[in-house]
Amino acid sequence: MPGSSAPRVNSLALLILPSALLFALFFFLPIGLMAVMSVLTGNPVVMPNVAFTTKHYARMGNDSYYLEVISTTLRIGLWTTLVALVIGYPLAHWMARIKSRTGHALLLMAVLAPMLTGIVVRTFAWMTLLSDKGVINQILISLGLIARPLQLMYNEAGIIIGLVHIYVPFMVLTLTGVIGRIDERLEQAAENLGASPWRAFLEVTLPLSLPGILAGSLLVFALAISAYVTPILLGGFQIMTLPILIYQQISANFNVGFAAALGMVLLVISLSLVIAYNHVLGLVSGQRELQ
Amino acid sequence: MTASSRRFTLSRRRLLTGAASLGAGVIAAPYVARAEEPVLNVTGWGGKWGEVMKAEIGPAFETEFKCKLKTDTALPFLPKLQASSRSAPIYDVLHTNSNEQWAAVEMGLVEPKVDPKLVPNMADLYPYAVSDKIVGVCIFTSAIGLGMRTDKGYANISSWKELWDAKYNGVRGGYVIPVNSLGQAFLMMCGTLYGKGQTDLDAAYAALEKLKPIKLVDFTGAMEKLFLSGEVGLGVIHDSGIYRYDGQNQPIDFVTPSEGVLSLEQVLSITPGSKVKELGNAYINYMLRPDVQKRLAETVWYSPANKRVKLDAKYDAKLLTTPEKVSKLIQVDWKWYNAQKDEIDSRVNRIFRA
């Protein structure tokens, strides 16, 4: 039976106010400031004479390089999301279904561990593994499997490996919650009706975990396209993504206006994704809220 | 806006009182500045430089000038200065590499020159430290040349052009030109080597194109690691990045190419809006004092700009401490470079795209 009828705003709604204040002061104001700076010739806070300009946006449109940067960023984001999903799902399934409390705790630790290593150090660890003289290449060479080091980093693949490693925990934890709520008996019922375990998974568990897949993918994608440290270190500065370009514009070209314009583009991409996600989720699950 | 933010501060503070039990009290002490003393805000490096500054040289300055020295070691410095008010800059003295000083002076963030009358030690400097290629004053310099592994049988390297030899494919090292002074200086050197001079960009681009494959880093520290681990066998680096491993039995050495070494200057300048300019000048003068120069130079292997500094023999042998050695330094025209920076960046970003 449905709960209440026509939604009436009640006193609990007031609880949004502290967050609204935080967002107004520490999100809308700063981001608004950035948005303003993206259409000005200089920093209005410190310079008296600034004028309106669209040159920062025009620069993106006029030079195909920036479009390529955007597409590289999105491509890396998509691959990262896809790989994180493929390797995150089995782990999430295991975590959701494991019976032993200790086993669950150990898995949780293992999943959380990459998040706790510290982004900078973790990325250096990956460099140790993936570089030409790295662990993997040294092992492969000493086993005689390869003669010359494999190119495992300084390319998009290296970035994707690093990003997947960082963001898999987010995928796993999102999925675990959703898979855990799927009644195991549904899988059993499917198997009982003659489906192989694989088939039961495809027909029952996978469709039911779609909201989790979407939520996890959105989160990982959003984090991946705004990542900075990993792409810069594992890409060996030879792959340019939007956040790297933004940082470069801020720290080395001192062109905050252009950096802000690039940031606005990234924000618009991300927000359209959230909205599209909400829409899709509403279609697949009949549920209207984000989970 | 201000009023509401202040209200927020109060409520936030009340909120945080609850969290204070989590050990806040233990480390609250360092925040309590001695209010009556003037505060000098400067920038500075981390690493060994930061250690010796924090441990000895900074405190000595504070005691001598009865002030509080606050050093920001969290890069990047210039965007922060850029964002802060011209009349109340977050730094009084800016310490960066030379190219950033030129960008800062273009934006009106620092004063173009330091007045030698207010900084008496400037009288004792080598000419390069106060040349027209320098904004403010240069306190130290390093030489940018080539670093090499000594255990790979690379014999008799004497020219920058050696770097283009195909046998270094896979072990060649360089810098991300848009973000690194060494990379930018090296680009200028490419123009000199293969074209009509520093400003021959087309020749430089062509040379860079031929330099691939090359491992790029954004900071000298990272290049040092590539050398130490053998990832890079021959690459661009400054002398201090090699010399600092002196005595540690590392198979690496610094090469001074016959075409000359590029100058990597450590530059100090004063911000126009600083309220403690007198103290700022005193700080610059202090940093140029022979004893301070000697201590820092022997810690981080930077060549002192003050010609009256006498280093211990081990350092004296390697660093640029005589007029003859200093004459090999090539200074880059950063003003010109910065004017072309956007164009250069967009070219080299494409060249080095994987």
Added chain:
Amino acid sequence: MSAAIEIAGVSKVYDGGVRAVDTVAMDIRPGEFFSLLGPSGCGKTTTLRMIAGFDTPSSGEIRLDGADITHVPAHKRDMAMVFQNYALFPHRTVAENVAFGLRMRKVDKATIAAKVKAALAMVELAGMEDRRPAQLSGGQQQRVALARAIVISPRVLLCDEPLGALDKKLRQQMQFELKQLQKNLGVTLVFVTHDQEEALAMSDRIAVMNAGRVEQVGTPVEIYDQPRTRFVADFIGDTNIFRGQCVTMDQGTGIAVGNSLALALPRPVAAAQGEVVSVALRPEKITIAAADQSETRSSGTSARGTVESTNFLGGAVLYRIVLDGGQRVLAQQPNSGAGPLHTPGQAVALGWRPADLVILED
């Protein structure tokens, strides 16, 4: 302690215009076991939730002992509810669950302890005080929910399909216990169920609901024997429903179903000649005899047919019979042991009393 509830013209309209409850009116008497019976989606739970105060009627009034409580918040109504799936607080023990309502009423600790103990004893859960709901079986959880509700001595006890999750045997046992408990406490009890047997077995009176409306209110006997509408007749128990055109027969008014079946009506109807009328005839009101050749056509109180299937139920035998006119009829005979069972394929003659026919509103 016990109270009367009046529901006066209550409607509940959801967003999008769905009328979940449509001008429902009924009076629930003090101390009565009153059931709301109907298929899922008929509005019975919504009605109960409006009585409890979880939903507010879109129109109409709900009165408790004459006082309008339509807009009184749930926590001030002094009613207790046993929820479907029990809604036990998972983070609290059995004793804490039961004590909850008493704590809300600021009862002193000693009294709470005594009352909780007594309530748990009443539902035979003594010794389970410190368990958590998750550690109990379904039946035990159900008892905790019941104890939690009755311990506060509510003026009205509301039950939303409280026995739905139990297996059949446990359910029957709980039906007896709940009924007994209600009589002992004398509490007014409003009981929502979709199980007609349960409603018939337990209730003093039943309101049968369909599509948001009340079809009929009455005692179990009234509801069963005198269903007012086609829906009630069909929903409660097995029944044969005949639809036919109104005709004049020898015995008075009757209906003609198809060409070869006619049924004499027990009383005249307002319907004009040729209009369609529905009647219900319970299977157990039909007598079956082996057919002889004496009567050849339907007389209004009898018919001929062939046994299609015979279901032996133990206490009774249920036959499905195809009448000569093609209509299928259920007929039930007590297992009196008087003779052999009629077997499929056998020709039989059916008979009934006109008074057993119930004329239905459509």
Added chain:
Amino acid sequence: MTGLVSPQHTQLARPVELAAASALRSQATPRRWGRRLYLAANIAILTFLLAPIAIVIVFALNPTPFIQFPPVGVSLRWFEKFFASRDFMQALLFSLEVAAMTTVAATVLGASAALAIARGNLPGSRLIVATMLSPLMLPAILTGLALFQSYVLLDVGRPVWGLVAGHTLVTIPYVVRTTLAVLHNFDVRLEEAAQNLGASPARTFVEVTLPLVKPGVMAGGIFAFIVSFDQFPVSLFLVAPGSETLPITLFNYLKFDLDGTIGAASVVSILLAFLVVIALDRTVGLRSYVKL
């Protein structure tokens, strides 16, 4: 597989974990191979997740001042250096302090907001949720610069609360997500049962809603703590000289000295964070609640 329900099938129709036992039974069924594949895949994934951690530990224990493989020995010199360094210790404590304050702020604000969204019948709640998650979507480097720019505009300098506010902003989305997830699964009838038993809405909130939402809030709090503790790009512009967070200190250190000290710092951070997670697991039981 055919559609036939063979005895094996019904026998094997059991949860995946229990199937380990049935896999031990002698018959080689496709199920057994599926189970092996499942375990092998998961072990490979765990290896992938943990390999860099192993490297960090090797790095922290290896005496040479740069990452070297294979390691040449075991030494605690980097741990000694880490614990002896006043800068690192100060940064570690400051990071813990900031993370603790961030966790409290993000938890209180995020959980309140989630409650308002799920229970307040706010109009446009989808938009509100999207807004509250959007700090995750923006490159944190830009968020950091934007905050710094606003603080300059408001002339407040670089106070600790400014840093905490920045961290709170980028950690609130996690709390909102976990709390909303719990609220969506929440059986509203439990609240109704409490009201029905005489609890006012406020009392119901304290007695029933809050305790049941707590695990979700706690899970969000853990993420807030971890993300704040490891926050780099937002802190970059907001830390003031003399009070720098550990990641900033590490990053600056790394630019000049890439030695085992940063490995040691990481190992200490991991252990600290594990302690927090274990403590929370013990107190609130994270099982099935740790989700985003």
